[in-house]
Amino acid sequence: xxxxxxxxxxxxxxxxxxxxxxxxxxxxxxxxxxxxxxxxxxxxxxxxxxxxxxxxxxxxxxxxxxxxxxxxxxxxxxxxxxxxxxxxxxxxxxxxxxxxxxxxxxxxxxxxxxxxxxxxxx
Amino acid sequence: xxxxxxxxxxxxxxxxxxxxxxxxxxxxxxxxxxxxxxxxxxxxxxxxxxxxxxxxxxxxxxxxxxxxxxxxxxxxxxxxxxxxxxxxxxxxxxxxxxxxxxxxxxxxxxxxxxxxxxxxxxxxxxxxxxxxxxxxxxxxxxxxxxxxxxxxxxxxxxxxxxxxxxxxxxxxxxxxxxxxxxxxxxxxxxxxxxxxxxxxxxxxxxxxxxxxxxxxxxxxxxxx
Numbered sequence: 001x002x003x004x005x006x007x008x009x010x011x012x013x014x015x016x017x018x019x020x021x022x023x024x025x026x027x028x029x030x031x032x033x034x035x036x037x038x039x040x041x042x043x044x045x046x047x048x049x050x051x052x053x054x055x056x057x058x059x060x061x062x063x064x065x066x067x068x069x070x071x072x073x074x075x076x077x078x079x080x081x082x083x084x085x086x087x088x089x090x091x092x093x094x095x096x097x098x099x100x101x102x103x104x105x106x107x108x109x110x111x112x113x114x115x116x117x118x119x120x121x122x
Numbered sequence: 123x124x125x126x127x128x129x130x131x132x133x134x135x136x137x138x139x140x141x142x143x144x145x146x147x148x149x150x151x152x153x154x155x156x157x158x159x160x161x162x163x164x165x166x167x168x169x170x171x172x173x174x175x176x177x178x179x180x181x182x183x184x185x186x187x188x189x190x191x192x193x194x195x196x197x198x199x200x201x202x203x204x205x206x207x208x209x210x211x212x213x214x215x216x217x218x219x220x221x222x223x224x225x226x227x228x229x230x231x232x233x234x235x236x237x238x239x240x241x242x243x244x245x246x247x248x249x250x251x252x253x254x255x256x257x258x259x260x261x262x263x264x265x266x267x268x269x270x271x272x273x274x275x276x277x278x279x280x281x282x283x284x285x286x287x288x289x290x291x292x293x294x295x296x297x298x299x300x301x302x303x304x305x306x307x308x309x310x311x312x313x314x315x316x317x318x319x320x321x322x323x324x325x326x327x328x329x330x331x332x333x334x335x336x337x338x339x340x341x342x343x344x345x346x
Contacts, residue, residue, distance in 0.1 A: 017126045017259075018133050023174070025235060026137045030144050030163075032231065037148035045153050045199055049160045052191065053144050056167050059183070064123075067174040071123040071262075078290045081283075084179050085291065088186055089302045093309035095191045099198045100316030106202045107319070 023064035030057035044102055044112045048095065055091045059084045124259050125173065133173055140166035153199050157192060164188050178284040 014022075030053060037050030066080025106112055125133055143163035150156045164187050171180035270279040291299055324331040 015134075016130055017124045018130050020123050022133070022137075023170070026141065026170075028234075029141050029231075030167075032227075033141070033144040033148055041148065043153055045195065045202070046148075046150075046156050049147060049156055049195065052160065052187070053147065053163065056164060056187075059179075060167055060170060063171050063174050063176045063179060066176065068123045070175070076294075078286055081176050081179050081287050082290050082295045084176075085182060085287075086295075086298060086302055088179075088182055089306060092186055092191050093305050095194060096309050096313040097316065099194060100313035102198060103201060103317045112202055 020064055020068045024061060027057045027060040027064070030054075030060065042114050044105075044114055044117075045099075047114070048098055048102075052091060052095065055087055059087055062087070123174075126256065126259060129173055133170070136166045136169040136173070139163075140170065154196070157195050157199060160195075161188050161192050164192070175281070175283060176287075177281065178287050 034050045034053035034057060037053065038047050041047055041050065062080040062084045064080075066077055066084075069075055069077035069080070102112065105117065109117060111117065140163050143159045143166060147156045147159040147163060150159060164183060168180040168183045168188075171177075171183065267279055270281050272278075273280045320331045320335055323329075324333075
């Protein structure tokens with residue numbers, strides 16, 4: 001079963017020596033979990049946290065590609081890390097403003113259950 | 123970019139930790155538990171960044187994301203007093219279309235994973251070729267390490283990654299850098315303004331707080 005070149009041997013090799021694709025799959029799974037959190041939860045703050053998870057998955061993608069381009073030597077390999085810094089900056093700014101909105105909302109409506117914040121619904 | 127040896131062990135440990143912590147973030151009933159699980163997930167992803175050679179980004183993630191943004195989340199959870207909001211398991215997963223859609227998407231995800239994790243065709247033709255490839259990877263890593271400077275204690279090596287990222291930020295990305303600092307300024311001003319109480323707003327403009335209360339929420343009459 002473990003013959004060389006066989007499927008099991010290849011899988012074992014891929015597991016023992018993770019490549020770029022494993023990082024992308026991990027980032028995709030984190031992204032999916034974040035999107036599921038945004039769509040499912042009804043607490044505004046947990047929705048914000050799921051958005052942070054989504055941005056983090058994108059960051060992991062960028063850094064993985066940055067390292068891959070460094071090793072395979074083409075283009076501007078450090079662009080991934082520079083972009084990640086900007087994503088972290090934007091995420092921090094968005095979290096600050098979003099949580100300010102949540103506080104103002106709580107002061108006026110006394111709720112953070114998003115089913116009850118439906119004033120602008122049709 | 124092939125990790126091997128202990129790096130691959132740590133890769134699997136931290137990636138499974140990140141995914142589990144992310145899953146628990148989304149599934150936790152208590153908002154504080156969600157925040158703590160998200161902190162674990164972010165720290166695991168920072169460890170993955172270190173495995174990928176981006177030490178500066180890992181440090182920035184832990185300092186800014188975990189130490190700033192998540193602490194802000196915890197403060198807001200404390201202020202907003204979430205408490206028993208999720209008490210009594212809210213039925214979020216009991217309708218048939220929901221279950222069917224979830225199963226379909228899980229099947230798609232499993233298909234994608236199977237197609238991508240199991241590599242196509244023979245990657246390693248024979249044991250000898252596998253050993254040779256491993257030698258190439260180790261030689262490349264050793265060559266990379268030789269080029270790095272020796273640390274102050276003379277034991278470890280210091281990578282130039284942070285220096286390169288800093289140079290890149292200040293030369294190629296200097297305009298976005300300045301715009302990002304402007305964005306942070308706007309965010310600070312905006313969040314301070316959004317979270318002010320009526321008394322604080324009245325104190326700024328020397329207006330009677332009661333006047334602000336009556337004019338600020340005209341929708342209360344619409345609701346009642």
